[in-house]
Amino acid sequence: MTRCLRISTAYSLRWMMRHSTALLFISFIGVVTFILHLYAFKHEDKFxxxxxxxxxxxxxxxxxxxxxxxxxxxxxxxxxxxxxxxxxxxxxxxxxxxxxxxxxxxxxxxxxxxxxxxxxxxxxxxxxxxxxxxxxxxxxxxxxxxxxxxxxxxxxxxxxxxxxxxxxxxxxxxxxxxxxxxxxxxxxxxxxxxxxxxxIDMRATVPQTTMSSNVTKSITQTLQEKMEKYKQLNKxxxxxxxxxxxxxxxxxxxxxxxxxxxxxxxxxxxxxxxxxxxxxxxxxxxxxxxxxxxxxxxxxxxxxxxxxxxxxxxxVPSEGLATKFLRMVNKLMGRKKRKEGCIFSKTIFVVPLFEVGRGEPIPRDKDTLSSLVAAKRASYFHAKTCSHCQRFPGLQTWLSRPSPVGIEPMMIAHREYPYHRWEPLYIGTQKEPWYNEILVWEGRQDKMTQMLELCLQNYRLIVLDGAFLCHAASKSGSKNGQAIRHNNRWYKKLIDRLKSKYEDRTLCRLSWGS
Known part of the structure; x- marks a missing residue:
């Protein structure tokens, strides 16, 4: 076996040496062709x-x-x-x-x-x-x-x-x-x-008055005193x-x-x-x-x-979002229970977020949105600036599913690892915790602590199919170091507050920087 390998290697080297010029020429042609294809693809006129x-x-x-x-x-x-x-x-x-x-x-x-x-x-x-x-x-x-x-x-x-x-x-x-x-x-x-x-200016009108002779005299006297003082100064x-x-x-x-x-x-x-x-x-x-x-x-x-x-x-909301959602809730719960004020306990309904590329019209229905995403002219919201913020579970499934007639629940998710940094927008009730008012917009991730609290309360997140919100193309904002430090400082304190209020759930990642 070893002898056969040696013979095969020797013949291969001899053949390569004999045809080395041809091999180099073929390799050169292949590299040039590849470069030209890349250039053509980059400068292709896309729709x-x-x-x-x-x-x-x-x-x-x-x-x-x-x-x-x-x-x-x-x-x-x-x-x-x-x-x-x-x-x-x-x-x-x-x-x-x-x-x-x-x-x-x-x-x-x-x-x-x-x-x-x-x-x-x-x-x-x-x-x-x-x-x-x-x-x-x-x-x-x-x-x-x-x-x-x-x-x-x-x-x-x-x-x-x-x-x-x-x-x-x-x-x-x-x-x-x-x-x-x-x-x-x-x-x-x-x-x-x-x-x-x-x-305020109209109400704060001041009547015009004339200066008295005493006031005029005191001003003149003061000016003369200043001039005399100035003359006494040296170089x-x-x-x-x-x-x-x-x-x-x-x-x-x-x-x-x-x-x-x-x-x-x-x-x-x-x-x-x-x-x-x-x-x-x-x-x-x-x-x-x-x-x-x-x-x-x-x-x-x-x-x-x-x-x-x-x-x-x-x-911008998709077509008929509010009406379609209420119709779905009535179907799931029943009209009678809805009239009695019933709600789904510890449940919120997530509305997926997307943004379109520059120059694209904001889509009004799922079919148009899916086509734009397939053409890479739209994506889930903040895909480039904060990839974990709005990437929701079942994203590809959501895009590939046929568009429903109305709105329907697609899947039950939880704000747990690996989606423990998820900040969705959702339809909910007054039962959910408030957003932390000490956090500011410029400091970023201002919804994170509320979502963490929902996880600690073991909330269900129902991802809705047939409904979405869409944002026009936007420029990434500049960072505000002071605001980021402000939010980070308070975020640590809020985490400690949640630790003292709830039992730890490992998948929620109840720790700073997790």
Missing amino acids: RYRDIIGDFDYRPGAFLKGLQPNENTSYCEFNYGLPEALNWHSVRVHKTPEGFVTNTHNVIYNAIKGTAYANFSKYDALTYATQATPEFIYHIVEIARFWDGPISLAVFVPDYDLYITMQIMDHLCHCYSEMSKVSLHLFYPIKIPPRIPFQ TTRPEYIKWVRQTKIQRMMSIMSQRPLMPPILQFEDCMGSNIVIPTYRKINNMLYPINVGRNVARNASLTNYFIVSDIEM
Whole structure:
């Protein structure tokens, strides 16, 4: 056997040496062909949808382009003197729903009261609960356009951000009839209450007065004394005096500027599509962190329906999501039990999240979405920036299943390893724990502790088929080191709090950094 191998090896080497030039030429041709194929694939003209929505220049409310507001009709019911003024004597101020550690924010409910579903039973509607800062409010028209139920919107309004909010909401309420679905709630730092500056300026009118002769005399005398003092200075003391005067003036000017309230922009709207300018909000100018979980809790707490979904304002729902879900629940539970107020114990219904590529229209049905995912023009939400956050169990099964007529439960999942970092959006009830209000949006993973608590309570997560929320193409945001450290520091404390409250479940990964 060994002799045969030696002979075979010798013949192979002899043959390769004899044909080495041909082998090198064939190898060269193969490498060049492979490189050309790669180049052609990279520069291949792929089919692209026309730019409608999802582009970075996408403006929510584009379907309202060219329409002008109806000055005589508002589809919203404003309260407390809004939008022109905020009458504090008629306002009832509330604490935040969770109020963990120290209550640093206050809430004003129903600044606008939605009327479209006022006569519906709480068992016959599903609320879309969301939150925003003023620069994102215009996204609410996309939700109002497609959501078949009431909408609860909480907006963060420190200082003059209330005025910006009222400008936008008043404009939208004169433009689009579906805004009657929206109830608006305000939340703000206790130390920075909302205000409408021009209302305050009109009330704070100061009568003109003339100076008395004594005052004029004292000013003249003071100036003369300063001039005499300046003349007595020599070459050494004069520069020091000038430097001291300049520093004093600068300090005085900075003190006046810090005490002077910043004035908000007055927005100009060409049509109902809205303004395309970057809005300089009070929060942005003062680098304030956004307490997103306060907004989530406020919007959820204001919901008047049995079931609701706490979602983000940039998420667009699939066709008939609310109606189809209620039909599914009635079928699973029975109409009689639903009317009696029954709910599924320790059960939430997960709505899968997706995002489309730049220039793609947001799909309205599962078949279109699945086609986009297959063409790599859509993916599950945050697939590139946070792969574990929204990748749900059974993702490939969900995509490959035929689209159901309505909505149906696909599988029962748990927020357990290896999905212990999963942060789904779900349809639930007031039985679920609050979001931790101390965590901020810029610090990321702000829903993580609530999901961990649901795992410790052994909740079932029903993944829904036939329903989804979709986000337009988005740029990855920059990191905020201070906010991340803030969330990390509090996350550790919240973990300790949960350890003392619940028994450990190994699969929940009840430890920091797991």
